[in-house]
Amino acid sequence: MSEFLRILEYEVQIVALAFMGTVYILRLIWMFRFKAGKEITDPVGNPRVGIAYSMMNVAMPWAMESARKNWNFYAQFVIFHVGVVAAISATFIIPFWPGVFEIKALVRIFQLALGAAFAVGIIRLIRRITSPTMRLISTPDDYFSLVLMSSFFASGVFAVPNEYEVSEWPLIIFFIMTTFFLLYVPFSKISHYLYYPFTRYFLGKTMGHRGVFPRKRGGERPAGLEG
Amino acid sequence: MNEKSINISDVINLPLDTKEQKKAVDSKTPCVVDGRLKVYNPDEDNVKRLLELLKNKLSRQVVGSMVGCVHCGMCSDACHYALVRPYDPTMTPAYKADQIRHIFKRHFDWTGRLVPWWVHAGTPKDDEDLKRLKNIVFGTCTGCRRCTLNCPMGVDTAILVRLTRGLLTELGIVPEGVFVVSKDSWETGNQMGVTQEDYLETIQWMEEETQAELDDPHFKIPMDKEDCDFMYTINPREVKYDPRSIGNAGKIFYCAGESWTMPSWGWDQTNFGLFSGDDKLGGYIAKNLYEAAKRLRAKRIVISECGHGYRSTRWEGYNWAKYKQDLPSESVVVTLIRYINQGRIKVDPSRNPLPVTYHDSCNIARSGDLTEEPRWILKRVCADFREMYPNRSDNFCCTGGGGALSMVEYKPLRMEVARIKAEQLTATGAKIVCTSCHNCVDGLTDVIKHYKLDIKVAQILDLVADALIIPKKNEKK
Numbered sequence: 001m002s003e004f005l006r007i008l009e010y011e012v013q014i015v016a017l018a019f020m021g022t023v024y025i026l027r028l029i030w031m032f033r034f035k036a037g038k039e040i041t042d043p044v045g046n047p048r049v050g051i052a053y054s055m056m057n058v059a060m061p062w063a064m065e066s067a068r069k070n071w072n073f074y075a076q077f078v079i080f081h082v083g084v085v086a087a088i089s090a091t092f093i094i095p096f097w098p099g100v101f102e103i104k105a106l107v108r109i110f111q112l113a114l115g116a117a118f119a120v121g122i123i124r125l126i127r128r129i130t131s132p133t134m135r136l137i138s139t140p141d142d143y144f145s146l147v148l149m150s151s152f153f154a155s156g157v158f159a160v161p162n163e164y165e166v167s168e169w170p171l172i173i174f175f176i177m178t179t180f181f182l183l184y185v186p187f188s189k190i191s192h193y194l195y196y197p198f199t200r201y202f203l204g205k206t207m208g209h210r211g212v213f214p215r216k217r218g219g220e221r222p223a224g225l226e227g
Numbered sequence: 228m229n230e231k232s233i234n235i236s237d238v239i240n241l242p243l244d245t246k247e248q249k250k251a252v253d254s255k256t257p258c259v260v261d262g263r264l265k266v267y268n269p270d271e272d273n274v275k276r277l278l279e280l281l282k283n284k285l286s287r288q289v290v291g292s293m294v295g296c297v298h299c300g301m302c303s304d305a306c307h308y309a310l311v312r313p314y315d316p317t318m319t320p321a322y323k324a325d326q327i328r329h330i331f332k333r334h335f336d337w338t339g340r341l342v343p344w345w346v347h348a349g350t351p352k353d354d355e356d357l358k359r360l361k362n363i364v365f366g367t368c369t370g371c372r373r374c375t376l377n378c379p380m381g382v383d384t385a386i387l388v389r390l391t392r393g394l395l396t397e398l399g400i401v402p403e404g405v406f407v408v409s410k411d412s413w414e415t416g417n418q419m420g421v422t423q424e425d426y427l428e429t430i431q432w433m434e435e436e437t438q439a440e441l442d443d444p445h446f447k448i449p450m451d452k453e454d455c456d457f458m459y460t461i462n463p464r465e466v467k468y469d470p471r472s473i474g475n476a477g478k479i480f481y482c483a484g485e486s487w488t489m490p491s492w493g494w495d496q497t498n499f500g501l502f503s504g505d506d507k508l509g510g511y512i513a514k515n516l517y518e519a520a521k522r523l524r525a526k527r528i529v530i531s532e533c534g535h536g537y538r539s540t541r542w543e544g545y546n547w548a549k550y551k552q553d554l555p556s557e558s559v560v561v562t563l564i565r566y567i568n569q570g571r572i573k574v575d576p577s578r579n580p581l582p583v584t585y586h587d588s589c590n591i592a593r594s595g596d597l598t599e600e601p602r603w604i605l606k607r608v609c610a611d612f613r614e615m616y617p618n619r620s621d622n623f624c625c626t627g628g629g630g631a632l633s634m635v636e637y638k639p640l641r642m643e644v645a646r647i648k649a650e651q652l653t654a655t656g657a658k659i660v661c662t663s664c665h666n667c668v669d670g671l672t673d674v675i676k677h678y679k680l681d682i683k684v685a686q687i688l689d690l691v692a693d694a695l696i697i698p699k700k701n702e703k704k
Contacts, residue, residue: 031287031290031291032287034285034286034287034289034290035285035286035287036286036287036288037286037287037288037546038546039546040545040546040549040550040551040552041541041542041545041546041552042552042555044596045596054381057379057381058379064376064377064379065304065305065377065617065621066301066302066304066305066377066378066379067379069304070301070304073301077379131300132314132316133300133303133309133316133319133322134298134300135316136316136317136319136322137298137300137316137319137321137322137325138298139298139345139346139347140344140345140346140347141338141345141346142297142298187337187338188338189297189298189346192295192297192380195291195294195295195380196295196380196381198287198291198295199291199292199295199380199381199382199383200380200381202287202288202291202381202383203375203381203383204381206288210542210594210595210596211596212592212593212594212595212596212620215376215619215620216598216599216619216620
């Protein structure tokens, strides 16, 4: 392994990661500077149950009509985010636990996950470009983030075998992209995962308090009967 | 049910009408003079003022919804406007929320401040932009929250729309109807401008009617009676257009042997502050009601059938008024369940033989907690109850929500997107659509008239009253 690649895999990544962590901490401080809403009514439901339900919503495609009616879109969402997990994991496995990718079956699984995520990225990009609705609501950041993610997945497909003795270029490209990611993500929509717990927490707390979450699908015992 | 679609630019570019505002200024209406209700001032820097107001209104919850949208477009499948007008991308909830999100990003978000074009951050240029914003948030969204519950990120688009409405209300950049109803609310304590005299006379009239119906001259609609089990609060629409619902409630309470009262002031359980986004107005109206219950030492507050009234009185009002809830409050639907369950009233479902379906009010099913309760009752008072699909928190708005009924200029668009509701109703084959909301009664009536449906609208109280077995005098304890 060349010294350049070694530095790229280790020192550069650590510095970039520290930068992203710092920005995220600042972002959280920024969020917490806004006043929190306070609920002063008597509850009907349980806010904690509501929060848990809301947080787990992502894993319950039956809970939202938008997912029930668009199973294809939900499947894409799962594939895309499995790809995200695979790509991020690879950025740690390659420098810190290279032995993991000596297991060829695991390399194939990662490549499959990343390849599928790349395909979904392209499908989503086409959807964003061709649908008038998507075009109207899309910003340059939306397009760029999708292109960036898709490219990241594609570079990951070639990087995970970790065969630097054959060629270092797939790894150099993958880690340059990782570095860019770590620096760019906190300022882009890709950081939505940072906000997800907040938005779902607030919605779950309110809806749980009011007894709307968990959502009723029929047959529940009406309140007031005990009175 | 096909019809010519509305040109959306005609809606978005509707001018600001200020005739009613000028009239209120000329007649020195107190709430306008003392600044509780704002009128439009073209000489003021309204864009600057909007930014100042926005800064003060940002909460953590609002900011979460400002930054959380990933523009996935899933909300377009949830919105009745977007579903009926799939060729019109401006109907997408994310687009509507983006109108305020862009302003937020330009002034409060890092990326938007540094590279605004990258995230489409921007500031309204002038009052014309604010007037367009008014038409988007008041004219193309009923705040039904269907998109909120279908957002994978949990972004609450409806609260962003309400927030924007509130900012524009502070600038007087509102539809005429919103201004008039807000003025009436401030001036009379109820949103339909019902005078104290009209209110008391109507109650008296209903008392006499019900006495005749029950053949009992001792029947009373108690007014300002202290220490009762509950204080009953109503929608001013009941006084103005549907007084029989007051009589029906009285009749049921009488049969149940209830100890109840109505207040002479603070009786309006509806709250236009929810629709206009004006928390001050919301707090004022809600506090009137809470204080009335306190004054009468009622043991609980019972809210007549109204979706936004229930949401405002039971939930939002306490927060707007910063009033710690000191009494339990419940929908009259829950009260009715208690009566039936405890055998305090007897009902005969054969008296409602026609097929009945139920329309879930958005404010009750998505922002409140009542979905099973109305069905529990309807299955006991109707011979043929049929579900409407989708239902419960997936139901579609009657299209009259969010104060839309008061904004006549947007009615053509509202009726166009009501097609989805009309199709829902037709598919049930029901002859009666029951709802637990006075606002939905009017919304659904508009839909039925527009699409020429053979269906009538009723409320739960009406159907319970129709099914009620009135005990003979010597049977009544």
